[in-house]
Amino acid sequence: MTVKPKVAFYWCASCGGCEETVVDLGARVLDVVAAVDIVFWPCALDFKTADLAALADGAISVAFVNGAVRTSEQAHMAELLRRKAACVIAFGACACHGGIPALANLTSRERILQRSYHASPTVDNPAGTEPRESTTIDGHRLNLPAFADTVHKLSDVIAVDYSMPGCPPTPDNLWQAVNLILTGKLPPRGAVLGSVKSLCSSCPRNDSRPDDPTIPKIRRLIDVVVDPATCLLAQGLVCMGPATRDGCGARCIEGNMPCTGCYGPAADVQDQGARMVSALGTILQNDAGDQGTAALDDPAGTFYRYTMAASLLGAERKDV
Amino acid sequence: MAKTITIDPVTRLEGHGKITICLNDAGDVDRAFFQVPELRGFEAFCVGRQAEDMPQITSRICGVCPTAHHMAATRALDDLFQVTPPPAAHAIRKLFYNLFMFEDHLLNFYYLGGPDFIVGPDAPAADRNILGVIQTVGVATATKVIEIRNRCRDLMAWMGGKVVHPVLGLPGGVSKAITEEKRQELRGFASDAVAFAGFTLDTFHSIVLDNPTHVALIGSENYFERTNYMGLVDAQNRVDFYEQDVRVVDDEGREIERFAPRDYASVIAEHVEPWTYIKFPYLRKRGWLGFRGGAGSSLVRVAPLGRLNAAEGMQTPRAQEEHDRLYATLGGKPAHHTLAWHWARLVEVMQAAETVQQLAKAPELTDPHIRNLDLKTPTSGVGIVEAPRGMLVHHYETDANGVVTAANLLVATLFNSAAICMSIEKAARGLIKGGRVEDGMLNRVEMAFRAYDPCFSCATHHLPGHMALTVQVRAASGETVVVVTRDDEGRETRTPAPVARPPAARSECRRT
Numbered sequence: 001m002t003v004k005p006k007v008a009f010y011w012c013a014s015c016g017g018c019e020e021t022v023v024d025l026g027a028r029v030l031d032v033v034a035a036v037d038i039v040f041w042p043c044a045l046d047f048k049t050a051d052l053a054a055l056a057d058g059a060i061s062v063a064f065v066n067g068a069v070r071t072s073e074q075a076h077m078a079e080l081l082r083r084k085a086a087c088v089i090a091f092g093a094c095a096c097h098g099g100i101p102a103l104a105n106l107t108s109r110e111r112i113l114q115r116s117y118h119a120s121p122t123v124d125n126p127a128g129t130e131p132r133e134s135t136t137i138d139g140h141r142l143n144l145p146a147f148a149d150t151v152h153k154l155s156d157v158i159a160v161d162y163s164m165p166g167c168p169p170t171p172d173n174l175w176q177a178v179n180l181i182l183t184g185k186l187p188p189r190g191a192v193l194g195s196v197k198s199l200c201s202s203c204p205r206n207d208s209r210p211d212d213p214t215i216p217k218i219r220r221l222i223d224v225v226v227d228p229a230t231c232l233l234a235q236g237l238v239c240m241g242p243a244t245r246d247g248c249g250a251r252c253i254e255g256n257m258p259c260t261g262c263y264g265p266a267a268d269v270q271d272q273g274a275r276m277v278s279a280l281g282t283i284l285q286n287d288a289g290d291q292g293t294a295a296l297d298d299p300a301g302t303f304y305r306y307t308m309a310a311s312l313l314g315a316e317r318k319d320v
Numbered sequence: 321m322a323k324t325i326t327i328d329p330v331t332r333l334e335g336h337g338k339i340t341i342c343l344n345d346a347g348d349v350d351r352a353f354f355q356v357p358e359l360r361g362f363e364a365f366c367v368g369r370q371a372e373d374m375p376q377i378t379s380r381i382c383g384v385c386p387t388a389h390h391m392a393a394t395r396a397l398d399d400l401f402q403v404t405p406p407p408a409a410h411a412i413r414k415l416f417y418n419l420f421m422f423e424d425h426l427l428n429f430y431y432l433g434g435p436d437f438i439v440g441p442d443a444p445a446a447d448r449n450i451l452g453v454i455q456t457v458g459v460a461t462a463t464k465v466i467e468i469r470n471r472c473r474d475l476m477a478w479m480g481g482k483v484v485h486p487v488l489g490l491p492g493g494v495s496k497a498i499t500e501e502k503r504q505e506l507r508g509f510a511s512d513a514v515a516f517a518g519f520t521l522d523t524f525h526s527i528v529l530d531n532p533t534h535v536a537l538i539g540s541e542n543y544f545e546r547t548n549y550m551g552l553v554d555a556q557n558r559v560d561f562y563e564q565d566v567r568v569v570d571d572e573g574r575e576i577e578r579f580a581p582r583d584y585a586s587v588i589a590e591h592v593e594p595w596t597y598i599k600f601p602y603l604r605k606r607g608w609l610g611f612r613g614g615a616g617s618s619l620v621r622v623a624p625l626g627r628l629n630a631a632e633g634m635q636t637p638r639a640q641e642e643h644d645r646l647y648a649t650l651g652g653k654p655a656h657h658t659l660a661w662h663w664a665r666l667v668e669v670m671q672a673a674e675t676v677q678q679l680a681k682a683p684e685l686t687d688p689h690i691r692n693l694d695l696k697t698p699t700s701g702v703g704i705v706e707a708p709r710g711m712l713v714h715h716y717e718t719d720a721n722g723v724v725t726a727a728n729l730l731v732a733t734l735f736n737s738a739a740i741c742m743s744i745e746k747a748a749r750g751l752i753k754g755g756r757v758e759d760g761m762l763n764r765v766e767m768a769f770r771a772y773d774p775c776f777s778c779a780t781h782h783l784p785g786h787m788a789l790t791v792q793v794r795a796a797s798g799e800t801v802v803v804v805t806r807d808d809e810g811r812e813t814r815t816p817a818p819v820a821r822p823p824a825a826r827s828e829c830r831r832t
Contacts, residue, residue, distance in 0.1 A: 014383070015382050016382060017386065018383065019383065020383050020484045024483075099380070101380070103365040103369075104361045104365045107361065109361075111361075112359065112361030112364040115363045116364070116597075116599075117592050117599075120363070120728050121728055122584075122588055122590045122601070122728060122730065123599065124591065125590075125592045129593065130592070131595070131597050135594045137342075137351075140340070142340060144355065168484050168485075220370065220372065221490060222371075222401070222491060225693055228496065228497070251482045251487075252487045253481075254478075254481055255487040255488055255496055256495040256496040257481060257487040260373075297721050297722070297723045298368060298370045298373070302373075
């Protein structure tokens, strides 16, 4: 009897949307279950660290890990999975680039605690209580994990073999990856399992994009009613399409909203935000001046919405 | 000698809810703690962001109920910019939101809490899941569940771009109009949805209500807690998921607060404990009185039964019929039966389906005017919606450019968290006497919080699974006295020796 490949799923700091992708495989999930042994999946199966630790190193064929890394516990689990898995896939925007949780790298641990437990209009906390790692009440000790300063992408913590970006990746993305695994056709290690093109290449509004688009200024969504057919960049909106990897099916565009960049940098792009700034530079009219970008009130949160843990900005911050 | 029982982690819950039960010297339950071990800091890192990005950024609080956060933020933006969306935009948002409530609630009934009743609380744990549900109700029905949910999510994807993290909400409207063709599809779906809601209620009646054992369980003192209740109501004090005022009733059903979203902070306050990252909301006027229900309690419960208790009725006819039947069965309003949360959820499934049906016929639905751009200079905005798991508040303050300067988010799980501690404690008290941990205790304790809807257990939204649990009974010295484990096939085993702790994951319907 052929031994089925062992597969593990794990989450770190994430929202559960990546788990939804697995469920949204629909009936195909049964094919996955038939083809592989899922040996570790906290959200659905019994699991113990001891069970995982008891496996031989490298015994797991593929581990899908989603979420960013903020606590020592998440780092510990990532390291354990790295030892046990021959192949680790960073699954989803948070694992690949930090995702939305990594916007927290634009603030600090102190400000987070201050905002949550002191400076809120609803908090009534005259004693200045904050959650602590260890509390003793009536002789009973209660523990909480520590809350770290910086949010990391998975590859900051362990070596990652493949990446699958997206917030979340689509079920089709996952299905394609599973087929690559089952047929032994995975590309060389280090690859992103996804398109090599930018989103603009598959945008349904490509035909409406001028050959040489120019805009007088950048506009915010509070300033415009979005036209449902025209290239969003040509409407002056920050559509991250030129800097963003294709593969999502242009879902936000189909919803008549600009791309916010959740698939991370396109294949030839090092830094997604820098590429987008450069792209905007080429389409802003030469005489636009400061007025051209006056409406850009949050460049970091706009250009690095999902990549703060992977950006040059994020790297600088960590060194501070 | 005092002992502690730790249930860690509560795994079929998506993420990590940790339960610690403290015993007194006699070995009876002294106090229960429900701990949430994660904090991500949304309130801090939303500062500096553009307000119009809030619906998409905050949806990442939860990938299972992203639509709730998306819509609460969108409502807050209307308030922030003092703009009234056109009728079509309101209709589209409400329709979208009711599609979401329909599919999310149904999933809970068939996959999560429902199996305790459909299959039975005393059925072998190995059967107490979606597979057992399929055996009980039949493959044809299970196929219907999957099919109706897929159609619902496809419609949502068309309207909102994505189901997980939709994009349609904007201040003053929505991003995408509805075509006549899509309206026809919605109408077809809606009549099937109403029929399916009716079928689901019939199933509940025949399996649960016609079974005296189940009815007795719902009425059991172990799952009974007198508290205040809170939820959104319309002008006639009927349950509304999308607007407009919040109504609070006391444990006798008397209205004690009725307020517009903007006034939420004058009515609700939050208490901080050092042993959990979650905060505990309470009624500000009554002050923090601790983890206790009964007359004069300052705690409020939210989500399905809380919403029904806080309202005077439902907005749609068949939901109203079922509402009346629920209260007639439970002995009047308000009902304090924690396990009746499941029934109330189905009443809401019917209202959601009937509301979709009404809105799909509304003439304004296909009006192309879906956005009002008459935005005023922003300062502060509050939006409240009813998430499947209870009332959800988003509050933003901004500078004149609409850049966020402060954010406050009260998520549904917060409101029920103190009550969850109490419900667990009560269930444990009924089962643990003189330090003895009864067999079968594990599922009964689970049922106490599962009723609130696996806010921390969306994992069971995902796959048929069992809740693997480890209960450690520890002496005050930390020495493990006995360990009860239940594996994923439902086998319970006891060992006198300590076992390694399972890894912790995170909490669901998460702490922000």
